Amino acid sequence: MDGCGHDHAQMGMKPAAVRAALDAAEAACGLDGERMTAPRRRVLELLLAAGEPVKAYDLIAAYGRDGEAAKPPTVYRALEFLERRGLAHRIASLSAYVACSHDRAEHAAAFLICDCCGATAEVPAGAGAQLAGSAGDLGFVIQRATVEAHGLCARCRPDA
Amino acid sequence: MDGCGHDHAQMGMKPAAVRAALDAAEAACGLDGERMTAPRRRVLELLLAAGEPVKAYDLIAAYGRDGEAAKPPTVYRALEFLERRGLAHRIASLSAYVACSHDRAEHAAAFLICDCCGATAEVPAGAGAQLAGSAGDLGFVIQRATVEAHGLCARCRPDA
DNA sequence: GGTCGTGATGTTATCTCATAACACTCCCTC
DNA sequence: GAGGGAGTGTTATGAGATAACATCACGACC
Ligand SMILES: [Zn+2]
Ligand SMILES: [Zn+2]
Ligand SMILES: [Zn+2]
Ligand SMILES: [Zn+2]
Numbered sequence: 040m041d042g043c044g045h046d047h048a049q050m051g052m053k054p055a056a057v058r059a060a061l062d063a064a065e066a067a068c069g070l071d072g073e074r075m076t077a078p079r080r081r082v083l084e085l086l087l088a089a090g091e092p093v094k095a096y097d098l099i100a101a102y103g104r105d106g107e108a109a110k111p112p113t114v115y116r117a118l119e120f121l122e123r124r125g126l127a128h129r130i131a132s133l134s135a136y137v138a139c140s141h142d143r144a145e146h147a148a149a150f151l152i153c154d155c156c157g158a159t160a161e162v163p164a165g166a167g168a169q170l171a172g173s174a175g176d177l178g179f180v181i182q183r184a185t186v187e188a189h190g191l192c193a194r195c196r197p198d199a
Numbered sequence: 200m201d202g203c204g205h206d207h208a209q210m211g212m213k214p215a216a217v218r219a220a221l222d223a224a225e226a227a228c229g230l231d232g233e234r235m236t237a238p239r240r241r242v243l244e245l246l247l248a249a250g251e252p253v254k255a256y257d258l259i260a261a262y263g264r265d266g267e268a269a270k271p272p273t274v275y276r277a278l279e280f281l282e283r284r285g286l287a288h289r290i291a292s293l294s295a296y297v298a299c300s301h302d303r304a305e306h307a308a309a310f311l312i313c314d315c316c317g318a319t320a321e322v323p324a325g326a327g328a329q330l331a332g333s334a335g336d337l338g339f340v341i342q343r344a345t346v347e348a349h350g351l352c353a354r355c356r357p358d359a
Numbered sequence: 360g361g362t363c364g365t366g367a368t369g370t371t372a373t374c375t376c377a378t379a380a381c382a383c384t385c386c387c388t389c
Numbered sequence: 390g391a392g393g394g395a396g397t398g399t400t401a402t403g404a405g406a407t408a409a410c411a412t413c414a415c416g417a418c419c
Contacts, residue, residue: 193338
């Protein structure tokens with residue numbers, strides 16, 4: 040993530056795209072009788088603008104547009120909601136959070152995480168598939184899976 | 200893990216088996232010029248005896264045979280060593296640690312974690328074979344993967 | 360046997376991550 | 390215009406992990 044001798048491009052959405060995504064998310068919530076309130080919208084906005092995993096306390100610090108930080112529960116509650124709605128995901132191996140990049144499809148996500156530049160790709164992993172075999176043999180019923188592959192993205196690969 | 204209406208069997212190794220496993224690990228370390236020192240051995244002993252994921256601070260509390268706790272760095276350094284040697288694994292989705300149950304084979308492990316009784320099975324996941332496809336398309340090189348499936352084990356399944 | 364460098368440990372302090380608890384407000388419904 | 394449920398603000402604290410530095414054990418080398 041540093042000291043790797045090359046520069047890392049930015050990744051986040053442009054403001055117009057962020058607004059569009061926020062409005063779409065808000066509309067989708069409305070249909071389900073859920074409320075996209077101000078803190079939820081703000082946290083999602085920060086995640087979308089970042090375009091890569093963000094630590095909870097970085098969200099807390101960036102929350103106020105005037106540079107004022109939020110209180111931790113404000114952000115953690117928003118994250119809980121966003122995760123429940125499938126609008127954001129927690130990356131357990133990083134203790135960080137990222138906006139969902141699926142366009143509202145089936146939600147068994149896996150992540151490719153570049154340890155050099157921090158970029159992540161959310162791939163539609165039926166990656167439970169590999170596990171399903173072992174799980175079935177043991178009589179284990181999978182309910183959700185954390186699948187996070189670390190490595191180097193195409194731009195950070197030494198060879199290229 | 201509680202309030203589920205049924206009892207959960209114990210899982211850990213018996214003391215004799217623990218000692219055997221410790222001695223084997225110590226011998227293997229010796230061959231590689233690494234030292235299985237007292238704190239490392241003690242932490243591995245606790246993990247083996249538990250037979251399921253253990254929180255770091257539970258290890259810290261249980262460290263002293265006289266009931267005295269260890270200092271956090273003592274245990275965290277031992278865990279780092281054990282993980283490096285493949286003798287233990289961190290379960291990111293639980294922030295917990297578990298002794299390896301492979302018999303010294305290839306090490307791309309995946310875990311099936313019962314959310315009811317806490318039991319885990321370490322299965323020889325082919326390093327996210329499912330992911331390899333997506334990763335290759337993107338030019339992504341996977342170096343290590345966190346694969347943790349949560350659900351219900353055979354004994355905790357409601358139907359059975 | 361002495362000394363030197365490396366790796367491991369002991370110890371203190373601190374940092375990061377996350378949640379409990381409770382009062383209050385908003386919004387919808389009846 | 391009450392009542393109830395979801396959401397928020399706020400304070401405080403719990404849980405997970407590491408930085409920094411002094412000291413100690415061990416093997417290599419002379
Ligand atoms: Zn997603
Ligand atoms: Zn990269
Ligand atoms: Zn293993
Ligand atoms: Zn179970």
